[in-house]
Amino acid sequence: MDGWMEFLLSDSSVTITCANGKWNKQVSCEPVDCGLPDKYHVHPAHFNFPEGTTYGKKSTFQCREPAQLVGTNNTLTCLEDGLWSFPEALCELRCPAPPPVPNAVLQTKRCNETGLKVGTLCKYKCKPGYHVTNKPKRRAFKRQCTEDGSWLEGACEPVTCDxxxxxxxxxxxxxxxxxxxxxxRLNCSDPAGNTAAAATGGSAHTLSVSLSHSPHARTGEECELTCRESNNDVVILPSNMTVESVLKEHWRNPHKVKSIVCTMGLKWYPHPELLHCIKGCEPFMGDNYCDSVNNRAFCNYDGGDCCQSTVKTKKVIPFPMSCDIRDECSCRDPNAIENRKAEHVHSLG
Structure with a gap:
């Protein structure tokens, strides 16, 4: 006897036919499987599936630190449509009470409590004698509770005088x-302030010290410094550094000096033995051409002309054209995006 039968499988159906005493298909009914909940169903949370993930089974979840459970029912049920039930509780990211900031006073009272919502702002004021780090004119700052449950940094540093x-x-x-x-406290070895000091000591380092008043400099008198060779600058070099090393090592950035002064201690400041002449910068910085002579820290890496991320045209053009972009015309600025990415990749490796 031939015939047919229809089975309902979830929201779909299938028909099997009996022909010549045999059914043309093998059919079985399997329970609906909800699988793993979407990571945003309850976020951020860890899920447990003690009975599995099929129809009618239940899953429990625990909030990942520092998120906190809001509500009491942390159970989900696999429904017949293959989706997990809508949660009756949720995990809400909150911050603990912010840690104290040295030399600062918390101004927002509610910030002494824990479980503060993301976005909460806490105001601080630096104690007398301190100011916000890197902001000498500011004494107040705010810290915010971020989405990962941590607090943005804020700090105070001592007030200093020049x-x-x-x-x-x-x-x-x-x-x-x-x-x-x-x-x-000042120690005035010469109360009258009119003892002369010989203005010498620069010639040994190819420096030419020009005195505008007399062969001898009085206390407080400044003398301009110039190098014998044009387009050279006077700089201070520590004893362990040479002119050759400064030119060879592009990251060296010695302090430029324009004059020396006769101090109350009857000595030159800075000391002439620390002064040296090095090749100055050509006046082509920031002109969209990478000049090798300026591609060093002392010349602000040619005003950014040698790195794609800092040159105004976003295209590095070496000058002269023969300048090797992998050597003297390469992107040397350690603060350029290209080099920061390279350092990051190196640290990961």
Missing amino acids: PPPPIFHGSYHCTDGFRFDSVC
């Missing part, structure tokens, strides 16, 4: 450097 003018170099002593409340 050193006394170079004329006083070597003739004062301070109780706490140049910090707030430090007391600096």
Whole structure:
């Protein structure tokens, strides 16, 4: 006897036919499987499936730190449509009470509590004698609870004063450097201030010291510095550094000096033995052409002309054209995006 039968499988159906005493298909009914919940179904959370993930089975979830459970029912059920039930509780990211900031006072009282919502702002004020780090004119700052449950950083640093003018170099002593409340006392070896000091000591380093007043410099008198060779600059080099090493190692950036002063201690400042002449920068920085002579820290890496991320035209053009873009016309600026990415890849490796 021939015939047919229809089976309902979930939301679909299948028909099997009996012909010549045999069914043309083998059919079985399998339970609906919801699989793993989407990671955003309850986020951020860990799921447990003690009974599996098929129809009617239940799953429980625990919030991942620092998220906290809001609600009481942390159970999901696999429904007949193959989807997990809508959660009756959720995991909400919150921040613990922010850790104290040294030398700062918390101004927002509610920030002493834990479980603060993402986006919460806490205001701080630096104590007297301190200011916001890298912002000398500001004493107040805010920290915010971020989406990963942590707090944005904020810090205070001591107020500092500029050193006394170079004329006083070597003739004062301070109780706490140049910090707030430090007391600096001057030691005047020459109260009259009119003893002369010989203005010599530069010629040994190919320096030409021009005196605008007399062969002898009085206390407080400044003398301009020039190099015998044109387009050279006077710089301070420590004893372990040479002119050759500065030119060879492009990252060296010695301090440029335009004048020296006769101090109250009757000595030149800076000391002439520390002064040297090095090749200056050509006046082509920031002209969209990478000049090899300027591709060094001392010349701000040619004003950014040698890196694609910093040149205005976004295209590096070496000058002259024969300049090797893998050597003297390469992107040397350590702060350029290209080099920061390279350092990041190297650290991961």
